[in-house]
Amino acid sequence: MAQKNYIAVDLGAESGRVMAGRFDGGKIALEQFHRFPNGPVNLGGTLRWNLVSLWSEIQNGLREAASKLGGSAVSVGVDTWGVDFVLMNKNDELLGQPWNYRDKRTDGMMQKASSRVPRPEIFAETGLQFMQINSLYQLLAMCERDPGLVAEAKRFLMVPDFFHWCLSGSRVVEFTNATTTQMLNATTRDWAFDMLRKLEIPTDMFPEIVTPGTNLGTLRGEVAEFTGLGKLNVVTPATHDTGAAVAAVPTRRTGNPDWAYISSGTWSLMGVEVDNAVLTPKALEYNVTNEGGVDGTYRLLKNIMGLWLVQRCKVAFAALGKDIDYAELTRLATEAQPFRSLIDPDRAEFLSPPNMPKAIAEECRRTGQVIPETEGQFVRCALESLALKYRQVLSWMEELTGVRVEVIHIVGGGTQNQLLNQFTADACGRPVFAGPIEATALGNVLLQARAAGDISSLSEIREVVRSSETIGEYTPKDSAAWGDAWGRFQELVKV
Known part of the structure; x- marks a missing residue:
């Protein structure tokens, strides 16, 4: 086939990109x-997203794409992080400045919700991991902070759906990102209206839910004119970045959750692909999540704090005049003493601390461990702890599915940290395949290609990725040392 071009708008918590996928069949x-x-953005003591500025950058990127691609683009689609959303009134005006999920207004909201609807009932409805960043608790906080503003809302859109509205005027929410809200019924795959009413959250603002690959129409006239892309189709990919990334995992295994994935970046999302949500009492106990995937699958996974730990250490070091890049931080970690100190990465203290090294030091002090002192010691503590957390989550996935995981695929920007890739293989005792780095963008454009009829299936998407990308392989080693560290970690997470 002649080459076709698909445009991906890929927004992460630190940066956004406009990219093209050039597909030759x-x-x-x-x-x-x-x-x-x-x-x-810090605004009046709160954390917000500047979505209007992002929309301006998206348009600039699309204009650049048009200048390079001419009229050869087939479609465009947007993916972003999960949980965050906008509210719009009857005139399609944004209601307030959109909130950032790390804002502290959700402190105590999980407890407030479970006082109205018991925690087991919320999980039985939604199948989602309990995290205070979830849309449910953000919206509950808004209902308490400004009920008049929420009452005015006529449309709830997740962040990528808002940008699809900006592009085409569509007013729908895509399935994979809707499942991150803790407001979707995992069995009916529609909004959990009964639960929302019990929580006194208005329900008439929630729109239709659509699946990945839905054609949302063409670009608005003014967007088509400004960008030069003309009446380009707007197609929703898996709009949750992890959903898109998992679609691009280059596995040959199908029909059995005997492979695991880690979408590695600011967050590490580790899990397996299953046909239906796992809503058992044990899943609730482990506080795992069931997020929507492609073709009606679910991603049974755990959200893990991820390389956020290292990112915030880097910021703290720079504030002290030590502006060290990630490659050098990894080298320093490689040279640091192994297993000197360990932490549970998912403790609430690490969600949004003013100073990450101080938070890590305080946790080591609390648990009676030696406190990291150098940059390398802090980063090694974070990376070793992440790898051991992966081992814990791997054991949960195997227990919940009854299937042994044979290989682990790591995708996303975190695959560039070769030390963490090796630690993951060592800690989990499984071969690790690392890549592609740009899994989210690949999943985005290849799902658009499937919607256009140029790819026939999810397995073919993964075959294209295998053919197109270089995948690194890491073999487990140092099993005795990691076994000892695992014993320490198990005791640590109980403290």
Whole structure:
């Protein structure tokens, strides 16, 4: 087939990109046209997203794409992080400045929700991991903080759906991101209206839910004119970045959850692909989550704090005049003493601390361990602890599915940290395949290609990724040392 071009708008918590996937029928190649920063904005003591600025950057990126691609683009689709959303009134005006999920207004909201609807009932409905960042607790906090504003809301859209509205005027929410809200019924795959009413959250603002690959229409006239892309189709990919990334995992295994994935970045999302949500009491006990995947699958997974630990250490070091890049931090960690101190990465103290090294030091002090002193010791503590957390979650996945995981695939930006890749193989005792780095963007464009009829199935998407990308392999080693560390970690997470 002649080469076809699909445009991905891929927004992460730190940056956004506009990229094209150039597909020749067998292989896919990505080209980046525009990259721009992203991050929370401090506003009046709160954390917000500047979505209007992001929309401006998206348009600039699409304009650049048009200048390079001419009229050869087939479609465009947007993916972002999960849980965050906008509210709009009857005139499609944004209601307030959109909130960032790390804002502290959700403190105590999980407890407030479970006082109205018991925790087991919420899990039986939604199948989602209990985290205070979830849309449910954000919306509950808004109902308490400003009920008048919520009462005015006529439309609830997740962040990628808002940008699809900006592009095409569509007013729907895509399935994979809707499942991150803890407001979707995991059995009916529609909004959990009864539960929402019990929580006194208005329900008439929740729109239709659509599946990945849905054509949302063409670009608005003014967007088509400004960008030069004309009446380009807008197609929703898996709009949750992890959903798109998992679609691009280059596995040959199908029909059995005997492979695990880690979407590695600011967050590490580790899990297996299953046909139906796992809603058992043991799943509730382990506080795992069931997030939507492609073709009606579910991603049974655990959200883990991820490389956020290292990112925030880097920021703290820079504030002290030590602006050390990630490659050097990893080298320093490689040279640091193994297993000197360990932490549970998922403790609430690490969600949004003012100073990450101080938070890690305080946790080591609390648990009676030696306190890291050097940059390398802090980073090694974070990476070893993440790998051991992966081992814990791996054991949960195997127990919940009754299937032994044979291999682990790591995808996303975190695959560039070769030390963490090796630690993961060592800690879990499984071979690790690392790559692709750009799994989310690949999943985005290849799902658009499938919607256009150029790819026939999810397994073919994964075959294209295998043919197009270089995948690294890491073999487990140092099993005795990691076994001893695992024993320490198990005791640590009980403290």
